Every structure is written in C-alpha cells, then in structure tokens.
Amino acid sequence: GGWDTHGLPIELAVEKTLGITKEDIGAKISVEEYNEACRKEVMKYTDVWNDLTEKMGYWVDLENPYITYQNEYIETLWFLLKDLYKKGLLYKGYTIQPYSPAAGTGLSSHELNQPGTYKDVKDTTIVAQFRIDKDQVHPLLQTLVEDPDEDVTFIAWTTTPWTLPGNSALAVGRNIDYVKIKTFNQYTGEPVSVVLAKNLIGKHFKAEGENASFQDYTFGDKIIPWEKAAEFKGEELVGLRYHQLLPYITSEELLEKAFRVIPGDFVTTEDGTGIVHIAPTYGGDDFRVAKENDVPAILVKDENGKEVPTVDRTGRFVKEVTDFAGRFVKEEYYSTEERADKDFRPTDVLIAIKLKEDNKAFDVKKYEHTYPHCWRTDKPVLYYPLDSWFIRTTAVKDKLVSLNQTINWKPESTGSGRFGNWLENLVDWNLSRSRYWGTPLPIWRTEDENEEVCIGSMQELKSYLEASLTSDVLSEEEKAVNKTYLDKFGTESLDLHRPYVDHIVLVSDAGQKMFRETDLIDVWFDSGAMPYAQWGLDYEKLANGDSLPFKDEYQSAFPADFIAEGVDQTRGWFFTLHAISTMVRGSVAFKNVVSNGLVLDKNGNKMSKRLGNAVDPFSTIEKYSADATRRYMIDRKS
Numbered sequence: 001g002g003w004d005t006h007g008l009p010i011e012l013a014v015e016k017t018l019g020i021t022k023e024d025i026g027a028k029i030s031v032e033e034y035n036e037a038c039r040k041e042v043m044k045y046t047d048v049w050n051d052l053t054e055k056m057g058y059w060v061d062l063e064n065p066y067i068t069y070q071n072e073y074i075e076t077l078w079f080l081l082k083d084l085y086k087k088g089l090l091y092k093g094y095t096i097q098p099y100s101p102a103a104g105t106g107l108s109s110h111e112l113n114q115p116g117t118y119k120d121v122k123d124t125t126i127v128a129q130f131r132i133d134k135d136q137v138h139p140l141l142q143t144l145v146e147d148p149d150e151d152v153t154f155i156a157w158t159t160t161p162w163t164l165p166g167n168s169a170l171a172v173g174r175n176i177d178y179v180k181i182k183t184f185n186q187y188t189g190e191p192v193s194v195v196l197a198k199n200l201i202g203k204h205f206k207a208e209g210e211n212a213s214f215q216d217y218t219f220g221d222k223i224i225p226w227e228k229a230a231e232f233k234g235e236e237l238v239g240l241r242y243h244q245l246l247p248y249i250t251s252e253e254l255l256e257k258a259f260r261v262i263p264g265d266f267v268t269t270e271d272g273t274g275i276v277h278i279a280p281t282y283g284g285d286d287f288r289v290a291k292e293n294d295v296p297a298i299l300v301k302d303e304n305g306k307e308v309p310t311v312d313r314t315g316r317f318v319k320e321v322t323d324f325a326g327r328f329v330k331e332e333y334y335s336t337e338e339r340a341d342k343d344f345r346p347t348d349v350l351i352a353i354k355l356k357e358d359n360k361a362f363d364v365k366k367y368e369h370t371y372p373h374c375w376r377t378d379k380p381v382l383y384y385p386l387d388s389w390f391i392r393t394t395a396v397k398d399k400l401v402s403l404n405q406t407i408n409w410k411p412e413s414t415g416s417g418r419f420g421n422w423l424e425n426l427v428d429w430n431l432s433r434s435r436y437w438g439t440p441l442p443i444w445r446t447e448d449e450n451e452e453v454c455i456g457s458m459q460e461l462k463s464y465l466e467a468s469l470t471s472d473v474l475s476e477e478e479k480a481v482n483k484t485y486l487d488k489f490g491t492e493s494l495d496l497h498r499p500y501v502d503h504i505v506l507v508s509d510a511g512q513k514m515f516r517e518t519d520l521i522d523v524w525f526d527s528g529a530m531p532y533a534q535w536g537l538d539y540e541k542l543a544n545g546d547s548l549p550f551k552d553e554y555q556s557a558f559p560a561d562f563i564a565e566g567v568d569q570t571r572g573w574f575f576t577l578h579a580i581s582t583m584v585r586g587s588v589a590f591k592n593v594v595s596n597g598l599v600l601d602k603n604g605n606k607m608s609k610r611l612g613n614a615v616d617p618f619s620t621i622e623k624y625s626a627d628a629t630r631r632y633m634i635d636r637k638s
Contacts, residue, residue: 189219197274528576
C-alpha cells in the first residue's frame with residue numbers, strides 16, 4: 001500500500017480548513033506552518049482508511065506503506081529527475097500553458113484531460129472591428145479604402161473577449177479568399193466596410209440584405225443592406241496595419257511592430273470570420289505565430305520591474321487596463337453571492353458594452369462551446385505564459401507507442417484506443433507547479449542561467465553544501481543557513497520540502513551563487529515513480545555508479561505483473577507509470593492492466609466527493625455491511 005500525500009487536493013483542503021487562499025501563504029501564515037498543516041491533514045485519517053481497506057477486501061500491505069512526503073521517497077524522485085536531466089529530457093521553457101488561477105498553478109496536459117475537465121459553457125462572444133490605418137503605405141490600401149472618410153475594418157471573432165486588451169496582431173490564411181463588404185453597424189447605424197473570409201459571408205449577413213438599398217435603410221431595420229466591394233487573397237492582406245483596439249498599454253515598440261496582419265497556418269473558414277485575433281500571451285498558436293513574425297506581446301511591469309501580462313495570476317486585470325482594473329476575467333472566479341447581485345455583470349459583458357459604445361463591435365452573441373476547467377477546483381483555466389520545466393516526452397513518443405503494444409490491456413480497446421490515442425497526440429510534460437506542499441524541483445541555477453546543477457540524492461546535496469562552506473562566494477549569513485541545514489543530515493529533523501531547501505545557496509564550478517528553482521514538481525510524477533521510490537535508493541549501489549541503484553526489493557517487483565485502476569487514469573497514473581519507465585528503463589512498468597469502470601450516481605454520472613454526488617462508503621458499510629457495498633459497486637459500475 002501507499003499514501004499519495006502531496007499536491008493540490010491536500011493544499012486546497014488545508015486552505016479551506018484554515019480559511020485562507022494561496023495569496024495568504026507567506027503573509028498571514030508562513031510556508032513552514034502551512035506545510036506542517038498539510039502534513040498533519042494528509043495522515044489524519046490513516047486508521048479510518050486502513051479499516052475501510054480491510055473491510056472492502058482490498059489486498060495490500062498496510063504494515064509497510066510508502067509515504068510520498070518522506071525524505072527517502074523524495075530523494076528517489078530527485079534521482080529519477082537527474083537521470084532524465086542527464087539524458088537531455090529535462091528542460092526549461094517559456095510557453096503558453098494551461099493555468100488555474102483558482103489553484104494558483106499551471107497544469108499538465110494529462111491533468112487537463114482528466115474526465116469532466118471540458119465542460120459545456122455559454123460565453124459572451126464578440127466580433128470586433130479593427131480599424132485599418134489609412135496613413136500607411138501598402139499595395140492593397142487603395143482597394144480597401146476608396147474614400148478618405150470610409151470606415152474600413154477587419155472583423156475578428158473571439159470567444160474570450162477578456163483577451164482583447166492583449167491583442168497585438170490579426171492572422172489570415174494566405175490562400176483563403178477574403179472580401180470587403182459594405183454595410184452598416186447594427187449597434188450604431190453607422191456605415192462601415194468590413195473584411196472577412198468569403199466563405200463566411202453567410203454567417204454574418206442575411207441573404208435578403210445583399211444589394212438592398214442603402215438609401216432606404218433606417219437604423220433598427222431587421223434587414224441590413226450589404227454589398228461586395230472587392231475580393232482578394234489572404235496573402236495580399238499580410239502587412240496591413242490597423243489601429244489598436246483597446247489602447248490601454250502602448251509603447252514605441254508596439255507601435256512599430258504590432259497591430260498588423262500576419263499569416264497563420266491554423267486559420268480556417270470553419271467558423272468566425274477567417275481572421276483570427278492574436279494575443280500572444282493567451283494562446284499557444286498566438287504565441288508561436290507572433291514570435292515567427294516578430295510581433296511583441298502587450299506587457300506591463302509589476303512591482304519588481306518584471307514584464308507580465310495584462311491579467312495577473314489571480315485571474316484579474318492589472319491596473320493599467322483602467323476600465324476593468326481588478327476585475328476577474330472569468331465570471332466563475334466570482335463568488336456565488338457576488339454573481340447573484342442584481343447589478344452584477346461579467347467582465348466579458350462589460351467589454352462588449354464598451355466596444356458597442358465605441359463603435360468597435362460588429363456582433364455580440366452568447367455562444368455555447370466546450371471550455372477546459374481545473375480538475376480540482378472546477379473553475380475555468382486560462383492559457384497563460386509561464387516559465388516552466390518540461391520533460392521531453394515527445395522525444396520518446398515512438399518508444400512509448402511500441403511498448404504500449406506489448407501490454408495486455410483489459411479491455412483491449414482502452415489500451416489501443418483511449419491510451420493509444422493519447423500517446424499519438426503527446427506533448428511535452430509540464431513538470432512545474434507553483435505551489436508549496438510537494439516535491440521540490442532539485443535544480444539550482446545561477447542568476448545569469450549559464451550554470452545549473454540537478455541534485456540526484458541527499459548525499460549529493462550534502463556534498464554541495466559542504467563545498468559551499470569553504471567558498472568565499474557566499475555571505476556569512478548564507479553560510480550559516482547552509483551549515484544549519486547541513487547539521488540536520490542523519491537526523492529526523494532533515495526535511496527536503498519547502499521552505500528549507502529554498503534557503504540553500506549552492507556554489508557553481510565557476511564560483512557563482514546558485515539558487516533553487518522555486519517550482520515543485522507535478523504530483524503525478526510522485527505517483528508514476530512509485531515502482532522505484534517505494535523502495536528507495538541503495539547507497540552502496542549509488543556510490544558504485546549503478547544505473548538503477550534501488551533497494552533489492554525493486555528487482556523482484558518490477559515490472560508489475562498486474563495493476564488495476566479506473567479508466568480515468570489512462571491520462572493519469574497509467575500514463576506517468578508508462579512514461580517514466582520508458583525514459584528511465586526503456587521498458588514497460590506493468591505487463592497487465594485492468595482498466596475498471598467507475599462507480600456512478602443515480603443519474604449515471606461519475607461519483608465525486610468534490611461534486612457532492614458520492615455515496616459515503618463509511619456510512620454505507622456501517623449501515624448495510626461490506627458485502628452489500630461491494631455488490632453495490634459492481635452493480636453501479638460504468
């Protein structure tokens with residue numbers, strides 16, 4: 001048996017118990033106190049769960065369970081991470097990642113693909129008008145602007161209006177056919193010429209209005225006249241400049257390089273207008289295409305002088321976005337009480353109102369679509385720019401796929417379908433988590449980022465600490481901190497968690513200070529590493545340079561003959577077990593796997609304590625007995 005003791009579920013439970021949020025940690029409560037509360041919380045119900053496990057007939061070793069917060073377990077994770085580091089499979093990158101403001105951390109792709117994370121939502125969507133700059137020199141300008149007084153705009157659709165203050169480009173498809181349409185704005189009655197994809201005319205204009213009389217039109221008429229004025233390829237639009245839609249933040253660099261039309265290989269005519277609004281800080285494609293075309297992102301400087309996006313990590317607009325400063329960008333981030341207020345308006349609605357008033361909205365509608373949510377908080381995620389450490393799982397994709405074909409899956413369709421498809425569409429594993437209770441990333445870096453070390457064991461950390469004490473690089477205070485920590489080796493007071501490892505300053509080979517990267521690692525790495533970490537390192541094997549220096553029990557237990565878990569773990573535990581074993585050993589972690597169904601509620605939905613639809617197993621066993629409960633679980637499986 002084992003106890004998964006780290007991660008977001010524990011942290012959120014503690015925050016709820018203490019009545020705090022992530023922002024309070026380090027202010028109202030120290031990191032040390034917070035982590036101690038997490039440690040106590042996770043082991044609070046040990047006896048209760050052991051009793052339940054025995055009554056349910058779950059056959060595991062309860063006498064010698066592994067516990068993921070123990071130093072020996074964490075040390076083994078560090079060894080595995082160093083192994084990946086030496087193989088070039090661990091790297092740092094600045095990319096757009098799914099981020100949960102409610103949890104205060106980035107999420108990995110497998111967390112984002114847990115069952116139920118994509119929900120159907122109705123959002124306010126906007127077709128915004130981006131006015132063409134009439135003062136530019138461009139071959140197509142005379143075709144687009146026939147009269148100096150003509151109002152000519154590109155129109156682009158977005159399901160996330162909160163990203164519009166971050167717009168710095170528009171993307172078109174080079175080979176897509178575009179048209180200029182003369183018409184009227186439905187909200188102001190003003191004449192306007194709009195540019196959009198030819199194939200999408202029918203989505204935005206009524207057939208009865210084509211070539212109808214402009215002179216007879218009266219503001220408010222249901223049929224708005226329109227006519228085609230010109231046609232051109234997307235290639236011809238590239239390079240055209242437009243005026244910034246919401247000019248809260250600007251600079252000489254933005255005015256020089258941003259607010260122009262660029263080509264995008266992802267632009268289609270399936271929906272929208274065939275013109276994509278680009279906010280480089282809030283979308284993976286946006287980030288990539290902006291970088292390829294040297295388009296800067298719209299950023300502001302925080303209190304430390306660091307450039308940050310227009311939305312902070314709590315999901316609120318920064319103060320520079322004056323009309324909406326401090327407002328949450330997603331309605332669901334507000335409390336139930338706030339949303340129930342008769343005067344409450346979601347931020348997207350307020351943005352739509354402003355654009356209508358400014359004659360910059362061509363159409364505003366509610367639109368139902370699927371949107372990703374945090375697997376633990378049930379709140380919407382944002383796609384957000386983060387400095388993160390990644391495991392280069394894509395480098396071993398072919399090996400992952402081929403090894404999966406050797407595993408005996410029951411049912412087989414789960415292995416070849418759900419799991420197999422996941423592997424075929426693999427992305428690199430986002431390892432970083434901006435939290436407090438978990439396994440610290442064992443990487444120390446110099447401030448110029450030219451030197452770094454990945455620590456792979458407690459002994460290696462001890463060696464670096466000892467070397468630091470003889471260096472003339474560290475201050476006396478820094479040496480004292482290191483000495484205090486060093487003295488704890490060999491005692492029960494040694495702790496590899498935050499905040500203790502955060503205070504350690506190491507010295508590089510070139511004589512520079514090295515500071516720990518503050519991230520924790522994904523708790524799913526804890527889970528996927530259990531075949532090795534449950535036994536821990538054999539220090540004699542480690543000293544001899546053994547590539548697999550785990551205690552002897554490991555050899556007889558790996559790979560597992562058989563594992564079983566719910567079907568939802570195809571993108572959780574099954575994946576992390578398989579990925580780590582492939583990268584570390586080049587082999588499978590398990591030979592046979594039963595992917596069992598899930599216990600459902602009376603409406604056929606997966607039971608979840610978090611959602612409040614779960615039957616309490618403790619009271620059920622107490623009232624009906626363990627045998628009846630086991631029968632119930634079989635009868636209610638998916």
